[in-house]
Amino acid sequence: MLETAILGLLNSAPLHGYELRKRLNLLLGSFRAFSYGTLYPALKSLVARGLIETTEREAPAPAGRASGTRQAGAKSSGKAPLSGRRGRIVYRLTADGKEHLQTVLASSGPAAWEDENFDVRFAFFAQTDAETRIRILEGRRTRLTERLEAVRESAARTRERLDEYTLELQRHGLEQVEREVRWLDGLITTERDRALGRARDHSAGAQDAPAQRNKERG
Amino acid sequence: MLETAILGLLNSAPLHGYELRKRLNLLLGSFRAFSYGTLYPALKSLVARGLIETTEREAPAPAGRASGTRQAGAKSSGKAPLSGRRGRIVYRLTADGKEHLQTVLASSGPAAWEDENFDVRFAFFAQTDAETRIRILEGRRTRLTERLEAVRESAARTRERLDEYTLELQRHGLEQVEREVRWLDGLITTERDRALGRARDHSAGAQDAPAQRNKERG
């Protein structure tokens, strides 16, 4: 799923690795944080498969012996030769990459709503059509409800022999998941309303409020 | 941290791998789920370091050639020779293991409140003394507050160029962490009250209510 995130970000603008990682971790907020040990191999793989390409703008290396020991002395070549710091490697989507991204963003199978994928898919909902959005949200909701059920049942079978702290940990975990389900409910409702409003009456373009109208649901 | 969880569970009773994993995943609830690919190497390492030992009760292998190809034919040796299914490998804490576990449970350094350790430490709070519990809860709280601050600041610097869904994802992530902080607040309060009550007045043993009195703080 890192790959999808990379493609999604590069779809807006070409970026180099460092910036890519910053935006990635901003995008996913407090959910996940990818490290360079994950990012660079993924970039390499994407290049190898022709989905992205490197465009070495602002590279100070003249030609040949690119990453050699490059003797000191290039320091005096004036400051800011183009505009950036140093030879960064800027990545850009290829035509294949764009196509692949569209395919992925249009998919709404089980893979889209598993733990490790959902937040990335959600982050690019703006590039996903409404039907797919709803299907993914509903799939995610079902997935969480199932898990809730499994944990509850499993806990019911072994309740008596757990100490208070373990119990509290379980209670808190369940509560977090329940809250997540309610969050999804709000999003689904908003999406449905939007879809209906758009279909039924699209002349009065006033109530086009975005998806976070579900703030004050205690 | 898997190791601490294993030692903590084996401190109550000797267990075999399969049962250990079940309890592990019940213990950590919806937080984490360790797989066998993690569990068995960890067990092996613990045995090698002398913190746990195997006691092969209920083993059908007679002697020698223990894990050899064991020809079919042992099937007719009567059902339920002892009580269990098959030769399981039961693990048990050694004296060194008990000592090590006590040392770990008494520690309250930064390692105790990081993401990957906190829930395991919390799950064994019943075996941890009150002072350590409070220190870990407060450390965890500080950690989360710092992260909250960092994400908020980082988001403030780049707010304008994010679409509604990304924004909503961030908002939701922040809210989850805020809720976690409030949960910790409730636990810390409860722990402080308990410590005070125990010190000031320990004759009226009626109000010894456990730690989940913070349910209806919404």
Next chain:
DNA sequence: TCACGATGTATCGACTCGATACGTCGTGAC
């Protein structure tokens, strides 16, 4: 009788993280 699922031990490949290395550049303390 025999397929299936629960129980049980064990490993492999792929992925990810955190630490680290190496290097450039701007800034501010002294």
Next chain:
DNA sequence: GTCACGACGTATCGAGTCGATACATCGTGA
């Protein structure tokens, strides 16, 4: 002036982890 420090920037390594899988036993029920 210089030089330490931190931001920027690319890259890899070891350790830990997951999911899938393999293999084997046993009870149950079609």
